[in-house]
Amino acid sequence: MLLNQFLILGAVLFCIGVYGVLARKNAVMVLMSIELMLNAVNINMVAFGFQHEVVSGQVFALFIIAVAAAEVGVGLAIVLLLYRNQTSIDVEDFDLMKG
Amino acid sequence: MIELLALPYWQETSIKLGLALVVIPTTSLILVYLFLFKMMAFMQSRLGPNETGPYGSLQLIAEAIKFLQKEDINPAQADRRVFRLAPVVVLASTFLLYVVLPAGPDAVVQNLDTGVFYAMAVSSLSVLGILMAGWASANKYALLGGLRAAGQLIAYELPLILAVMGVVIQAETMNLQGIIEAQATGEIFGIGLIGNPFILTQFLAFLIFMIAAQAELTQTPFDMPVAETELVGGYHIEYTGFRFLLFFMAEFGTAFAFAALASVMFLGGWWIPGFDVDSNILNILGPGVMLGKILLVAFFIFWVRFTYPRLREDQLQKFAWKVLIPLALVNIVITGIFKVVF
């Protein structure tokens, strides 16, 4: 197996995630796209860890998973709050900082 | 024994998989017949099936044929693909559970390093199927049932995993075979005659595990997601025919799997006192021993199911977060201290 197999897979997923974050209107979907990006990073971590025969890659992947779980918890709580206040979770509705 | 046959990897694996595919429906059928039909009838003083075959033993076949004959109805508003996928996901979770369940030193589909952890992980997949079913049915009762199930399963997954942690700490491995070996080679106050079944040292964990498993299986008294009096059947209200049968099979298959996990982790698994842990004969005798222990544990699960009334939703959540999880944490702390000190 090539190292690049995994790295390219990660890169592709990352870019799809970027697209999702930038293009989707629904706040939950934006959060999900962020999860996708984090996972893309994770596969790089594990692949490099395997390549260099160190265990740190896996450890950091685990840490990222834990951080992602925390992020989803808080993120969804914010989305629920938005929904309660605005009855909408369309990110395009939230432009109070418009210049 | 499998080594003796010296089959190539793919043949060995396909034989194991084939066996597992046979075992799963059989086991759930055994549970249904033995407990749902016969024991419940006995306990609740009513007639069980007794016409079809000897002691009504063919009733199951009749039921299966009945379900298969029924029309496969898709609700008009339903999200068709998700609706059809949901029972498959639930059943897949059950199937994946069987991959690591050992019935003998070699009689296991795949002996994973992270066996217990894997079992916990795949058992949590069923939540996804239930949520899918609840949402895709386009039915308020189903959606509510799905949400309830998700909340309940997530809440009880924590004590389940935390209870298992105690066993893992004591056995120093997450490998299920390793856990059995630790019990087989363990000693109670220096006496190694019956090994050291962890139910003795981890009784609290066993209790928590059984309660949490009861909730994971959505059995009474934790059956709010499917409560027929409140939600007229919960998330599988819209399912008919063989899709309902899939849910049904998954429920009993999972019950069997959890009973098997409990027997492996707390009752010594397939090991028989007096035998070497890796003696080949256990590959033959082991499944029988396992089956006996599983039926014993399953008996308790169904006993509780048939005797207790249903809890309220808030009682359910309170019980998980305020009682079970703290207790499980205490158990881990105590186990850790004992592990370090002794």
Place this chain on the structure above:
Amino acid sequence: MWMLENAFLIPLIPALSFAVILFFGKRFIGADRVHVIGITAVSLIWVLSLVAAFQWTQRVEHPSPDAIAQISADGHGDDHADDGDDHAGAAMDSESGHGGGHSSVLISPVVTTYSKWWSNGGVDFAVGTHVDGLTVLLLVVVASISLLVHIYSTEYVKGDRRYVHYYAFLSLFTAAMLFFVMAQNIVQLVVGWELVGVCSFGLIGHWWEEKPNTDAALKAFLTNRVGDIGLLVGMIVLWGTFGTFSIDGINAAISASPGTQHLALLVAACCLMAAVASKSGQFPLHTWLPDAMAGPTPVSALIHAATMVVAGVYMIARLYPVFYDGFSIGTSSINLMALIGGFTALMGAGLAFAQWDIKKVLAYSTVSQLGYMVMALGVGAWTAAIFHLFTHAFFKACLFLGAGSVSHAAHHTFDMRKMGGLKKFMPQTYWTFVIATLALSGIFPFAGFWSKDEILLGAKVGQQNGYPLMLIFGCAVAFMTAAYMTRVVWYTFHGEYRGHGHPHESPKVMTVPLWILAGMAVVGGAFNLPGPVLEPFGLEGLAHRVQTYAEPSVYLSGLGLSHPDPSLSMALIGLGLALSGIIVTYLYFWRKMGPHGLTERNKYAKAGYTFLENKYYLDYLYNDIIVASIKKPIANGANWFNQNVLDKAVNTAGESARDSGRWIYKWIDQGAIDGSVNAAARGADASGEGLRTIQSGKVQNYGQLLFGAAAVLAIVFVIVI
């Protein structure tokens, strides 16, 4: 030697008791019965401590080969090497030979490292226990005092609003101190140190509903924090110098090659001295200690006798090679530690005269006695200091518990002006108090006499030079101690009863601990009797027990620490001073002789008294002068700087800008540039209008810009590099 290797059980038991009391106390055991758990736990550790002490003495007397330290063949080890071979019984033989010198077999401490605690950046942090004679001695003292305080408290704080909390913290306090004394490395030492501080904070502020109590707790805590900085810095210096956290390693390294790291050790010793000053109430950080009387009296007894304040003294003793080398104790005739100790002793004794609160007198007495111990350590009299710590623990605990008993009787006041004549109401308390007073004053044959004598002797002889100034301080303090304690006895127990109500003797559960402690105050001195005293009775084998068992000769021998020969004249001088102190006070109060009312008549005396009454104005110094002087001048300075420098600069700049602006406006702007500026402005306006659209307020647009810019930058980098 099982107990010595598994000594970790000793702090573990009270720690468990703490957890049990805190978590199950109220609901499962019953709030009024939690003391059962505490007392059980502490009795258990008391027994274990005695077992440990016994096993340690066995280890010293019949050392197994692995317990004997390898003596390096340098000059200091010479006088031990001669009979180091036949160690069986060598300890007993050599006892009298060296004129009370320490045993010739060097017993290494039991160091058990249980496990790597954690590791960070390649540095391993271990957890373990370090048990030697000093540890064992402290174990016994802490366990004994704590046990008696536990028992005494059942009556004293009966029905308290936070009974459970009280006992939980008492257990934790004991556990923390025990953890501290058997720390294997300096990291553990710091942890134990801080734990002790936290517990004292919790207990001093036990009745936190009243503002003064919380203030006192905060003061204790904050003052200690000041010293803790010194502790941390000192520990880091030690670690940086020796590359190990292990106490054994540090001490052994210094004693193996004394003098090689002098500068680093001087810095470390000075920093650690700050920590000692805060924890053990040494000048100038002693101010928290008298305020700490706000806590319940048994806690004060525990703090002053066994746990909190002796931590500093213990730390010096534990890391003695650091101080010995750092302060050049062996060769100098005055050094920082001795000076601080001596001055503290003198100052504390002076302050004790002017207090009306019985507990505060005792508190200043503790300050003074701790100064004594630090001074003893400063002059190289290691054994004397530890021996004094040992004896002081018992009679000071007795005095505090006696004061508690008095206040229990006299309606919870500690003001001596509302007492008096209590002798006939509470004879038990009276007699125990008198015994402890005599012991503290240093009257023959009570415990304090022996330990105080050794300190004075140590100051006189010193190591290579004597410490004359310290000797003068010590003698003065000996006189003053006897005097102020007699004053307390007079005001509290003699004369007429000035309070109201009917005082009564305390119940047995309070007096029995008092009698036990008083008994120890009588016989405590027997643990380190000098050889000549015992010779007529043929018991020289029992001489210098503390020295034989407790002194870590394995470290100190490398440093060449010597022991003075007992001196009858010194003992007589000390005794004479103490007696004269008592007699003078007796004459003053009982016989009404001397200058009564001097403070009213003589303005100098009045000024001196006021000076004492206000505690040398140290609190004012800290609060009003130092803090205020830091606050105010800085504010003023900042204001001045703002007004005169910054403002002026800004004004000047403004004015010059205005002038040049006018000029430019007239000649350049209006003439040539105006047109182009207008054009630029229009351009800016238009581009701003255009750029405004990207300020959409939508996160995703910003995200697009962010990721787009990142991509462009990445492309640039990829192409360039």
Place this chain on the structure above:
Amino acid sequence: MVAQNIAFGIISGIVVFSALRMVTTRNIVHSALFLVAVLAGLSGQYVLLAAEFVATTQVLVYIGAVMVLFLFGIMLTKAPIGKSMEMTGTQWPIAAGVALMLGAVILYSLIDQFGSDRLTEGGKIYRTADVGDEVFSTYIIPFEAISVLLLAALIGAIVLARKD
């Protein structure tokens, strides 16, 4: 190695397809389910990289908990059944352009840098126990920090989502 390459190919195909569908589908629940497929596929990739503990954790945490949480959130915010709602914003072409640009530069640098580097075969494989040892020795402080972070997130989520 062939079998693993085939497995990698199949799984990556599923993963990339699901990821694309996830960001283009108009039904939010479908989107979440496609994300589940992506995550499950990645779990398979971890197994290929001999990181079974990470793979199992991926299933347990992501699919078992995070995705359920997502579906929960979606259902609580009343996701309608059917494709009624437009889910993609008007600026999707810009987003696509940015993503493509980013993708191009990353792919170019990866190929440029690692070319055809092979994964070390027969190298040391780290099992679950090694991961545990590493977490509890070298990375103990980050680990503790993560636990504090999780606690903070727990409290934060509760505070945010409370009704009063």
